[in-house]
Amino acid sequence: MVDMDISLLAVDTRIVLIPDGFPGQRMLVLPRPLVNEVFRMPGTPQLIVTDCGYFPRAQSHGKRRTTAIDEVVVIVCVDGAGWCETATGHFPVTRGQVLVLPPGHEHAYGADEDDPWTLWWFHAAGPELERFLERAGMTIENPVRRPHDPHRVATLLTEILQWAERDTTLPSLLAASGAAWHALTHLAASRTAADDTDELIEQSVQYLREHLAEPLSVSDLAASVALSTSHFSSLFKRHTGQPVLRYLTMLRMARARELLHITNWTIASIAAEVGFPDAFYFARQFKKVHGVSPRAYRG
Structure with missing residues (x-):
């Protein structure tokens, strides 16, 4: 879930992170009652994209969550650089890498001060999501991935946003969810950035x-x-x-x-x-x- 309150975003006394509001950005946030309604429908998927967007050259972008959320956060860095912090350490994120932050953990992330990232991103929720991510090795200990085909992953996130922007009918939500699952399975087959x-x-x-x-x-x-x-x-x-x-x-x-x-x-x-x-x-x-x-x- 996107939290628009920036009062908790101070990483230190010098840097303030901005969650959104960048020139040229695209962003969609589903109403939470709609998300809950979709999950109650019989035959609906085990994953729903709740938020997604595109932030070009997002100077000072970032977020520090001191309260864990129930959604996975996926950020694809297509240009520039950024960083993330979890309970296990500080991790750089560079062009072509993907940040996957599983649900249930405090975390922080942000753009590099000198070379801010351009990113596609989505949040997703689902009853089996946490188990899938753990089995796929996408854990809080290894949050940065190096996909074999970064362009393919970025294209899938573009597709997620395009479906989400179309409308909030069930077919569009299902199509966005399908693209998100495709992206996650692609990332499951990729390497972590930490282990050469x-x-x-x-x-x-x-x-x-x-x-x-x-x-x-x-x-x-x-x-x-x-x-x-x-x-x-x-x-x-x-x-x-x-x-x-x-x-x-x-x-x-x-x-x-x-x-x-x-x-x-x-x-x-x-x-x-x-x-x-x-x-x-x-x-x-x-x-x-x-x-x-x-x-x-x-x-």
Whole structure:
């Protein structure tokens, strides 16, 4: 929820942050009774965009919340720079990065004094939102993300605002919510700005995708990025949510399903193509994952 009271916005005795009112800005705030009404409707989404906007070169922009809110705050910095503060520290935000502040926590954010940010932003609420953000690693400890495609994320926030500005009918609200979910899932797949080792893990993931037919070991992958096997394994699971070999099996099975659908290859040929020289072992692993044999899956 956007709080228009600036009496609590003094970061120190020298700096006063301004929540809105910038030349060229666009902003929409849904009436809270409408938000509550939408959540009570059967079949409505688990997420509603409550506020959204665009602030160009927002000199002195910022907000300090000493009372936690029930909404996620998402800020996409498309130019300039800014910062945020949480209970875990101070974090810079630069062009192409995204600030995600989960609900239920005090926080502060603002534009850089010398190079103020230009930003697209939205607030959203939903009953499962906090759990989703935690599972996706978008926590108060790591609030800054580096999306793989910052332009795509900014485009989605543009879409959110366009739908919100159109009207407050249910179809427009649903469309804005859909774009917000798309943005959040895109961010869930992105890296945190705090950990450059994620770049190494992403390289390893790409290597796995391109070498499914080859014998692969965790120790060899770790050595290729100059990490110990144990450290690499820990980072890999944190990045993907899966241990290395389970993730590799998941990739191989996905490719096997594709080949079963689009080719007439023998089961043995498909097994070899996805890194299983023993077709019988491949069939056992495939059934373990899918509940049916490769032959039955092909139909």
